[in-house]
Amino acid sequence: MKTMSLSVETEPSLERTADAETLQEMRPIPRISIQAFCESEDVADVLRKTGQDRRLSKAHFGVRTGGIEDATEFYRATSTPNLLILETHDEPGRLMQALEALAEVCEPSTKVVIIGHYNDVSLYRDLMRAGVSEYLIAPVSLTDVITVISDLFVDPAAEPLGRTIAFVGAKGGVGSSMIAHNVSWAMSELLESQVMIADLDLPFGTANINFDQDPPQGIAEAVYSPNRIDEVYLDRLLADCSQHLSLLAAPSSLERTYDFDAEAFSPVIETAQRTVPNVVLDVPHGWTNWIQTTLARADEIVITAMPDLANLRNAKNLIDTLKKLRPNDPAPRLIINQAGIPKKPEISVSEFCDPLGLTPLAVIPFDPQLFGKAANSGRPLAQINPKHPISQTINTIASTLARRRGTASGGKESPLAWLLKGLGRKSK
Template sequence: MSAIDYEFDTRPVDDILPEGRVGTGDLESLRPLPRISVHAFCVSQGVQRVMEQCAQDRRMAKVSMRITNGNIAAAASMFSSTPTPNLIILETDATPQTLLQELAPLAEVCDPSSRVIIIGRHNDIALYRELVRNGISEYIVSPVSMAEVMAAVSAIFVDPEAEPLGRTIAFIGAKGGVGSSTIAHNCAFGISSLFATETILADLDLAYGTANIDFDQDPAQGIAEAVFSPERLDEVFLDRLLTTCSQHLSLLAAPSLLDRSYDFDRGAFQPLLELLQRSAPITVLDVPHAWSDWTRAVLAEADEVVLTCAPDLANLRNAKNMLDALKKLRPNDKAPHLLLNQVGMPKRPEIAPQDFFEPLEIEPIAIIPFDAALFGNAANSGRMISEIDAKSPTAETFAQIAHLVTGRATVKKPKRGGLDKVLGLLGRK
């Protein structure tokens, strides 16, 4: 039984999922930017810090960004001898009366295809209209936020009519054997069935993946063909690799063979993940417990990260290290969701849930008790928990997690009494 209280959103799922439209204050609504070059010229430290934050954001992974301490004159001087980038961002403290005059030297050396965003001090609608008439793409009044800058860039380079991008949810364990894959598979099944939403489950553990076993499937092809043949990747090829698990759930299975080594470069999975985002509203990524360049890249670029732990000291240490590392990888995203699994295993010494969460300074989204019979029967029969016992507390917890990671629920602040209740039910009081 979960000790977590949720507030549920009753809107249709299509109203919750990203629609690819720019929201000026909402980073979550922004699409990844294409491969463009950006050069920002900053006068103040505040704007320079904002630009540095933008450069570190996962949505800017493909962007080549350079930041220079200088004004419009410095930009004009630099580009008199070097090609201009796709986008120039200029901070200025010029008055409305002198701004166009300061821009004139830059206009003479700027490539016609380059776009310009100006960050100014004056909230003047007449100035804005005059700048737009003279070819300036956007004028933003300082102080500016990171969301405002990225929304302005997205408005220029991201097609608002483009197909919506799906949401990627990455599941990873703080330690091997904590049940992260089982939780990922059950959540993928729950998302697809509860919301009638097309969902793709991608098993990224090519050597030892269990998604094919958990869904009683034996596909001849899967994720290995996609990763090792990126030049063939398109919607038709992907459709051939997917295996249907239920009406709305498709599986991109791992080969689970040891006939080769699975050493990947950092960007090995990026073409596949981009295609999956265009192919389904939800993609669930079952990420193996490893810490390499490619797993870091996958976790850095996912929309949501779910970290599964078991209540022991090694998990606590690993969870703390992973949360700290993910904060650096994803500085502008919310913290990963934390799950505590296998709580109350007979005869195993455990760290009490409240003692586990306190040093992590993060509240869990679910506490899942150990239930060998329920999980064992599901695994051995190739079925999900909700198929084995739809009325069980564990099935309810998986449904709640599915609501949460798709944005259809929020977690209320857990009450310590609730945790005590769970511990009492588990016979630990």
């Protein structure tokens, strides 16, 4: 039999963590091309959903109907992608023959993953020797597929990317920026963790005021110079707010208009993720292409709202839309701010949260003196009054958002793991 000229995974992964927490922590897949050929609608549906997942937003993912023979015919006239995923119902002997024909048209750099319907250790070993990167047994889950792709194309030795936490207000003036900045401070001080704030409200951003900073450069220079963006250039644009907190400030100027395409902020955010473990995105209230893209790709989203009808409507729209954009991620977090304003009719917390289907991460009472003093002095709440209940609430929010999840040890094993373990015992 002719050996397939495909990339070989020397140490096939035996354990697949399939829980939602592991999926949320998974790093984005790089800009690769992926093509899948499916014989069953169930597998095709899983792969279509995989291609729509935010972790594969950079990848080009296509799903076609057909098996290995169809893929072979298709690639006689065109080059193969970075990754080829093939579902097959073929029995082992016929499968190996079909792969020999595929090897004739498959480029050496292409990795191949087979989704089969035979749980056979001999077949698994034959596929590995033939150069197949991984063999999955149907039915497969979205997490199984993303994990395999990540194992093949994300360098395990690379430094973990920083997590992005996006704060956005359900309505203007609800205090989303103030909470974002104070939570960032708490994360950096209490947890001694490096945090970067990116103020994305270029015309009206307040992060520079809230931290008493007046940097000559900031996020505008980064956005308008995407080809120059790297860790060194970004570091020059940062203002140090404390030992562990840095700020990518907005110009807060109306000298120009700020109209951006959907990907305008992506190079800045991706570079920031390579620099610090926690990137807080202060997203302005609005709905543009770039805001939608930024929120859809964030690791965590925090919506701040006041307990009134307009905020409830907007929060409901935001949550429903983000669930559609991020079907494989947890729902956004909710913070109710400025609760209990004197003489102002408001919706109770339970009545506000029931239509949203969420339990609030925190309910912060109205306290104009504390917040006003902090804003006017350019200092965080914790510096104004560290023992105030609101300061303690901010600390709790920070601890919840910055928790570090370890690698799961109780995840599911790959379909053939039990067979391989048995084979290992026999060979001793």
